[in-house]
Amino acid sequence: MKHRYLPMTEQDQKEMLETIGVSSVDELFADIPERVRFQGEYNIKPAKTESALLKELAGLAKKNANTDEYASFLGAGVYDHYKPVVVDHVISRSEFYTAYTPYQPEISQGELQAIFEFQTMIAELTGMDLANSSMYDGGTALAEAGMLAAGSTRKSKILVSEAVHPIAKDVVKTYAYGQSIEVVEVKATNGVTDLAELEAQIDDNTAAVMVQYPNFYGQLEDVTKVSELVHAVKGLSIVSSNPLALASITPPGKMGADITVGDAQPFGIPESFGGPHCGYFATTKKLMRKVPGRLVGETLDEEGRRGYVLTLQAREQHIRREKATSNICSNQALNALAASVAMTALGKQGIREMASQNIVKTYYAKQQFEAAGFTVAFDGAHFNEIVVDVKTNVTALNKLLLAQGFIGGFDLGRVDEKLQNHTLVCVTEQRTKEEIDAFVQATAAQVAEMEAHHA
Amino acid sequence: MHKDNQPLVFELSREGRVGHSVPVLDVPEVDLASILPAQFIREEAAELPELAELDIMRHYTALSRRNHGVDSGFYPLGSCTMKYNPKMNETAARMPGFANIHPLQDEETVQGALELMYDLQEHLIEITGMDEVTLQPAAGAHGEWTALMMIRAFHEANGDTQRTKVLVPDSAHGTNPASAAVAGFDTVTIATAENGLVDLEDLRSKVGDDTAALMLTNPNTLGLFEEDILEIADIVHSVGGKVYYDGANLNAVMSKARPGDMGFDCVHLNLHKTFTGPHGGGGPGSGPVGVKADLIPFLPKPVLVKTEEGTFHFDYDRPQTIGRVKPYYGNFGINVRAYTYIRTMGPDGLKAVTENAVINANYMMRRLQPFYELPYDRHCKHEFVLSGSRQKKLGVRTLDIAKRLLDFGYHPPTTYFPLNVEEGLMIEPTETEAKETLDAFCDAMIQIAKEAEENPEIVQEAPHTTVIKRLDETLAARKPVLRYEKA
Numbered sequence: 001m002k003h004r005y006l007p008m009t010e011q012d013q014k015e016m017l018e019t020i021g022v023s024s025v026d027e028l029f030a031d032i033p034e035r036v037r038f039q040g041e042y043n044i045k046p047a048k049t050e051s052a053l054l055k056e057l058a059g060l061a062k063k064n065a066n067t068d069e070y071a072s073f074l075g076a077g078v079y080d081h082y083k084p085v086v087v088d089h090v091i092s093r094s095e096f097y098t099a100y101t102p103y104q105p106e107i108s109q110g111e112l113q114a115i116f117e118f119q120t121m122i123a124e125l126t127g128m129d130l131a132n133s134s135m136y137d138g139g140t141a142l143a144e145a146g147m148l149a150a151g152s153t154r155k156s157k158i159l160v161s162e163a164v165h166p167i168a169k170d171v172v173k174t175y176a177y178g179q180s181i182e183v184v185e186v187k188a189t190n191g192v193t194d195l196a197e198l199e200a201q202i203d204d205n206t207a208a209v210m211v212q213y214p215n216f217y218g219q220l221e222d223v224t225k226v227s228e229l230v231h232a233v234k235g236l237s238i239v240s241s242n243p244l245a246l247a248s249i250t251p252p253g254k255m256g257a258d259i260t261v262g263d264a265q266p267f268g269i270p271e272s273f274g275g276p277h278c279g280y281f282a283t284t285k286k287l288m289r290k291v292p293g294r295l296v297g298e299t300l301d302e303e304g305r306r307g308y309v310l311t312l313q314a315r316e317q318h319i320r321r322e323k324a325t326s327n328i329c330s331n332q333a334l335n336a337l338a339a340s341v342a343m344t345a346l347g348k349q350g351i352r353e354m355a356s357q358n359i360v361k362t363y364y365a366k367q368q369f370e371a372a373g374f375t376v377a378f379d380g381a382h383f384n385e386i387v388v389d390v391k392t393n394v395t396a397l398n399k400l401l402l403a404q405g406f407i408g409g410f411d412l413g414r415v416d417e418k419l420q421n422h423t424l425v426c427v428t429e430q431r432t433k434e435e436i437d438a439f440v441q442a443t444a445a446q447v448a449e450m451e452a453h454h455a
Numbered sequence: 456m457h458k459d460n461q462p463l464v465f466e467l468s469r470e471g472r473v474g475h476s477v478p479v480l481d482v483p484e485v486d487l488a489s490i491l492p493a494q495f496i497r498e499e500a501a502e503l504p505e506l507a508e509l510d511i512m513r514h515y516t517a518l519s520r521r522n523h524g525v526d527s528g529f530y531p532l533g534s535c536t537m538k539y540n541p542k543m544n545e546t547a548a549r550m551p552g553f554a555n556i557h558p559l560q561d562e563e564t565v566q567g568a569l570e571l572m573y574d575l576q577e578h579l580i581e582i583t584g585m586d587e588v589t590l591q592p593a594a595g596a597h598g599e600w601t602a603l604m605m606i607r608a609f610h611e612a613n614g615d616t617q618r619t620k621v622l623v624p625d626s627a628h629g630t631n632p633a634s635a636a637v638a639g640f641d642t643v644t645i646a647t648a649e650n651g652l653v654d655l656e657d658l659r660s661k662v663g664d665d666t667a668a669l670m671l672t673n674p675n676t677l678g679l680f681e682e683d684i685l686e687i688a689d690i691v692h693s694v695g696g697k698v699y700y701d702g703a704n705l706n707a708v709m710s711k712a713r714p715g716d717m718g719f720d721c722v723h724l725n726l727h728k729t730f731t732g733p734h735g736g737g738g739p740g741s742g743p744v745g746v747k748a749d750l751i752p753f754l755p756k757p758v759l760v761k762t763e764e765g766t767f768h769f770d771y772d773r774p775q776t777i778g779r780v781k782p783y784y785g786n787f788g789i790n791v792r793a794y795t796y797i798r799t800m801g802p803d804g805l806k807a808v809t810e811n812a813v814i815n816a817n818y819m820m821r822r823l824q825p826f827y828e829l830p831y832d833r834h835c836k837h838e839f840v841l842s843g844s845r846q847k848k849l850g851v852r853t854l855d856i857a858k859r860l861l862d863f864g865y866h867p868p869t870t871y872f873p874l875n876v877e878e879g880l881m882i883e884p885t886e887t888e889a890k891e892t893l894d895a896f897c898d899a900m901i902q903i904a905k906e907a908e909e910n911p912e913i914v915q916e917a918p919h920t921t922v923i924k925r926l927d928e929t930l931a932a933r934k935p936v937l938r939y940e941k942a
Contacts, residue, residue: 271557272787
């Protein structure tokens, strides 16, 4: 049966085999030894037509509770934000999404320029000198920052704050193992990195300190102090940041950070069950030639016209091969484009407005939780997340909240024994006052009922 | 096409314009200064552009017109498998139940997503002949590194800590040695024999009890099937090493030979190549890894399992795991696209994919052979490598040939790769191209070969029709300008 993605007709095939000088397709596979040749066809599901398969997929999609149908208070690294509609229209232009890496700059100026603009916007937001063209995600970007630090300082220990996202920490540890780098955790006190502990643990073999800002609990870290401490031993200050927050809060670049990484998912990129998102990597001019991944630079053509090319490629795996310190090749270019379009649509004013709404709405939710009798753990400054003690199992609570139309916060007991019965609640600009009020009320009612049930 | 520069988005900005519709604040307004300590309040706004919506669309539409994709025209970029990206994949990945779900939701609320992932794994297990698959790696190089980390953990679990070397053929992708380095291994290069295949004698002389693994793609980067694959695997296995399959070239052998039957212990796949997840201008990709049984304990966590009740959940209790290689569960959105593609093709379709891809490549190779040097004259698989050595003698380099192809509306082949071919031109047509397209491209290549003889300047000075001429890459590297700065 002919397939719509395969244009070769029987007549085509006949003519082509003649030109090749063989009488059957099988002759072209005769070099595959009999013993390894696969016989017949794969034992996989038979092909479906377009409409039949779309129907089946829609059935699978429908089984998933999504943010179109539920009011979500779940963040913890992946966020439900306003996505300007133009984003999807731009990234749906197939000149962008069906292109490969821009190896031929003369016919890839569109992509190259868009990435150059992305690099500029990320550098602006983070307050760093420069940014690369993207990484897989925030977690692997953080891990790569650690490897860069160890390589460039020739030291082998990395201190990671307990208040860094636990999943990102896991990724850092996996990468570090490969490079024989020791990862030591620095505990958090009252929801922020314990600076006294940090000072005690820092030593001459410290390649870098990693903190998250805003951190995993939504709290703002004293990055300036952290940077001072690590610079005193000639290590690097690495900060993982939600780039949206940086529209409102002091950027790491102004707080002594040497490398700022994170994920641009808040800018027009769907949650998509955790990927693909868009890691970013921003740093100082000093470390420019050690940056992993691709960099786009401005230059001139033979006739003096401004244009863009992939540059400083001597850093990259395809040139350095076994001397490479990073193996990243494919990155998240299309999502970097999505983030660029979202940042452009939000613009200088809109991005501040959106970031500040996250703070203000979260503050409102904090007040409402406290008014309803809950304790909000950690009293430092926050971005769009707070930790609420609900005095009951969070996963069980979330099941009840789901029935009322809410996706509840992250169950911190899943990652920290000390934080049993604590939920990490996220409030973005997407949540209305009505939803926040209803969520607090429903939480209070469910907790009361669960307590009564246990009493 | 007009040759005026498209201004940078920052140059189009005018203070006070708005391109967004951020929700209206409906809770009591609070001055940030009253809830944030002064040290945390950003003083200077980030200089993002200010444009109205139409001007945003015009800007990006203008940029898109300065970009060549598969939908714009033929894209025979060797080793990249630039096949058609089905539109249906895009529709599927954008369904709210796939796009708008959070990775930390209760497993009970995402059973449809887990079912799709599990079924994709099952399909990839059958296609590769492996015993288990993880979807966690984000891209091909990430998959390579993941597999090598598992091999390292396997050897260490056996007390074989002296296995520090990874063997890589000289024709391998640059990511292979780089991934080995990042996983903490030293690389040993294996020579290519005169017939374009792995030099068995060289391999034999380099394996030993320090061998952790051999990385190999089959067919290799010359587009040739390693006929001695079983012997190669035996040589490495006999000293206790593992054999790793770089799945970049799987399009050549689907339904014809499976890595798991060729003696490979693990494999990574590029779902954005063989399985039509779009390349997106350089990503996102997806690089699942398949393994044989003895590597299963070392898979990244969590591992997706199906319960006896037929539900799906993530198993985190994996004492020998290498850990997480990526937050969450991989590039799910790309995996939805690949799954949609596999289910669209079915077993007969995937077989036809490989057969048509191989016919297309051999057809082009034979049409072009009289005009360009063909260093390895035998049937190829999904791609082949020509050498521009004849043209080089006329003063026309492969780079010039590539640039001249731009004038004909084509994306050029991969150039100067693999490294063991002089002035290499690596051509991969894929199965989704019609014969007329292949013929027109061959005609252009033949014309360029004639131009090299009769009028070399036209090739040397190409491109002539693009929006921009050749760019000064030395200038870009010597005086790096990596961001816009307001004048």
